Amino acid sequence: MTTTPETTDDRTAETPEQLLQDLGELHTRTLVSPLPKHPAAMGWQATTGSMAAGFARALHALNEIAPEKAAEITEWFQGPFEEGPDPEEHTDWLERHVAGGPGVLEQWVEDGRRMAAESKTNTEAWEKEHRSA
Numbered sequence: 333m334t335t336t337p338e339t340t341d342d343r344t345a346e347t348p349e350q351l352l353q354d355l356g357e358l359h360t361r362t363l364v365s366p367l368p369k370h371p372a373a374m375g376w377q378a379t380t381g382s383m384a385a386g387f388a389r390a391l392h393a394l395n396e397i398a399p400e401k402a403a404e405i406t407e408w409f410q411g412p413f414e415e416g417p418d419p420e421e422h423t424d425w426l427e428r429h430v431a432g433g434p435g436v437l438e439q440w441v442e443d444g445r446r447m448a449a450e451s452k453t454n455t456e457a458w459e460k461e462h463r464s465a
Contacts, residue, residue, distance in 0.1 A: 372455050
């Protein structure tokens, strides 16, 4: 659903229980056959399932002891326009609260670029091998 800033006050925020159901469904979908044959797709699917499971467990535990905080996290996850978390805002948050500054975050970016280039090379080799097979 696309909304404009003028209509965001009218939207209904998802509840932690609804988000838990969505995460449970997402995790389950990542385990159901047929699974992807492409190694990169299989890896991302496995990562997605694992992250959905971890997020669901953490959100459930938080909802048990601090429902207002769980609702806050759910609203953040839903995003201001129901498109998901704002990547730029989350990167800023990571820098402040997790990385402890721009140096560590920059290292993560460089590591990500290196790993993405390796992944691209490996994917191209896999595709070349399977095209000729």
